[in-house]
Amino acid sequence: MKVSKKVIAVILAAVLLVVAAFAGCSKGGDKNEVKGESAEIIAREDIKSDVKVPADFKIGLICLHDENSTYDKNFIDGLKSAAAGMGLTDEQVIVVTNIGEDASCYNTAVDLAKNKGCKVVFADSFGHESHMIRAAKEFPEVQFCHATGTSAKGEGLKNFHNAFAAIYEGRYIAGVAAGIKLNDMIKEGKITAEQAIIGYVGAFTYAEVISGMTSFFLGARSVCPSATMKVRYTGSWYDQAKEQEAATALIEKDKCVLISQHADSLGAPTACELAGVPNVSYNGSTYSAGKNTWIVSSAINWAPYFQHIIENTVKGEEIEANWCGTIATNSVVISGINQDVVDGESTIAELNKVVDKFKAGELHVYDTSTFTVTVDKAKNINANAEVDKDGHLVKYMADIDGDFKGDTNVVHDGYFDESGNDFRSAPYFDIIIDGITNINTNFG
Numbered sequence: 001m002k003v004s005k006k007v008i009a010v011i012l013a014a015v016l017l018v019v020a021a022f023a024g025c026s027k028g029g030d031k032n033e034v035k036g037e038s039a040e041i042i043a044r045e046d047i048k049s050d051v052k053v054p055a056d057f058k059i060g061l062i063c064l065h066d067e068n069s070t071y072d073k074n075f076i077d078g079l080k081s082a083a084a085g086m087g088l089t090d091e092q093v094i095v096v097t098n099i100g101e102d103a104s105c106y107n108t109a110v111d112l113a114k115n116k117g118c119k120v121v122f123a124d125s126f127g128h129e130s131h132m133i134r135a136a137k138e139f140p141e142v143q144f145c146h147a148t149g150t151s152a153k154g155e156g157l158k159n160f161h162n163a164f165a166a167i168y169e170g171r172y173i174a175g176v177a178a179g180i181k182l183n184d185m186i187k188e189g190k191i192t193a194e195q196a197i198i199g200y201v202g203a204f205t206y207a208e209v210i211s212g213m214t215s216f217f218l219g220a221r222s223v224c225p226s227a228t229m230k231v232r233y234t235g236s237w238y239d240q241a242k243e244q245e246a247a248t249a250l251i252e253k254d255k256c257v258l259i260s261q262h263a264d265s266l267g268a269p270t271a272c273e274l275a276g277v278p279n280v281s282y283n284g285s286t287y288s289a290g291k292n293t294w295i296v297s298s299a300i301n302w303a304p305y306f307q308h309i310i311e312n313t314v315k316g317e318e319i320e321a322n323w324c325g326t327i328a329t330n331s332v333v334i335s336g337i338n339q340d341v342v343d344g345e346s347t348i349a350e351l352n353k354v355v356d357k358f359k360a361g362e363l364h365v366y367d368t369s370t371f372t373v374t375v376d377k378a379k380n381i382n383a384n385a386e387v388d389k390d391g392h393l394v395k396y397m398a399d400i401d402g403d404f405k406g407d408t409n410v411v412h413d414g415y416f417d418e419s420g421n422d423f424r425s426a427p428y429f430d431i432i433i434d435g436i437t438n439i440n441t442n443f444g
Contacts, residue, residue: 101127175219
């Protein structure tokens with residue numbers, strides 16, 4: 001069949017129109033286009049080292065859970081990154097998962113040191129500490145390093161060390177993103193200013209959790225002054241059912257319109273995605289689980305610390321009793337933001353301003369002028385705490401030595417000086433400030 005040139009021209013024109021339409025969509029012409037996750041605000045940098053690691057060097061990592069836990073996966077990924085950057089083989093890195101905060105930790109640490117030939121043994125959970133100390137005393141030639149612990153300074157062992165990072169700065173930055181979202185919801189008439197209630201799923205009532213949730217809240221309130229927060233605790237670091245249940249209760253019973261967390265599963269993000277409630281996660285992007293609700297995530301990047309302890313061990317140099325990574329050491333990282341939940345360009349610009357202030361030392365998370373606390377609340381936690389007539393904290397004796405006794409005043413120059421290399425690495429901010437309400441503390 002012969003087709004006329006006119007018909008061919010019409011067909012070609014139609015094809016070109018279809019192609020143009022699709023091209024327009026790919027460039028953002030369709031208002032319903034999915035923009036997805038932006039580039040990371042603070043990305044994890046590649047590890048580079050001039051230190052040659054011997055072929056017989058081994059490092060062991062003891063994890064409370066496995067890669068299904070965002071918390072443990074963060075450590076595993078950090079070690080793998082450091083190992084790859086320093087040229088370690090798979091045989092030189094031993095990861096042991098699902099080790100409880102009990103004698104199994106001691107047994108695993110001993111096995112790694114004695115039978116597996118590890119020069120460094122690292123454990124990732126708070127409750128592992130006493131068992132790591134016991135092993136460290138028995139194997140003085142092996143370096144034992146522990147995340148989130150508090151006892152290294154008091155123990156005085158040359159081969160036992162605590163490490164953490166200034167994640168409160170990362171939490172604060174993530175909180176700013178949450179505050180921006182709350183402001184958008186207020187402007188759009190979805191909520192009133194008084195309804196800007198944040199829900200928070202916490203694991204335990206430890207300082208680590210309280211410090212994180214407070215810094216997140218202060219970040220949110222720095223841009224949304226009417227924001228308040230309600231907290232439900234699960235009594236577990238990793239329990240997806242309990243975390244999802246707590247988040248659902250915060251949404252349905254407590255009328256929270258945005259949820260964040262210090263717990264290690266996808267329970268809270270899942271509850272938010274099901275309910276259509278905005279979510280800020282922890283320990284890395286959860287975009288895949290919350291494409292319609294997730295906003296941003298902060299995390300500790302453990303790769304620089306793994307590099308540090310490997311290098312120092314190989315060189316025979318001391319490792320600090322307490323080490324606290326910062327934004328400057330690339331130990332605090334911020335994921336990209338979900339451009340389908342908040343405006344990408346303006347939110348990224350605002351978050352970068354906050355990052356720059358932290359880098360310049362112009363911003364302190366716990367600036368005492370930005371929050372108040374009742375005298376009773378402060379003294380119930382710390383008998384030596386002092387609050388002025390306006391409710392601002394002026395004195396707080398923190399436990400720096402890890403002996404559960406307040407020994408150092410950490411309020412100076414107008415701010416509460418949270419964990420860092422000057423004091424102990426693990427957080428010690430443990431005050432429930434005004435604007436935050438604990439719904440439960442008995443994990444019921």
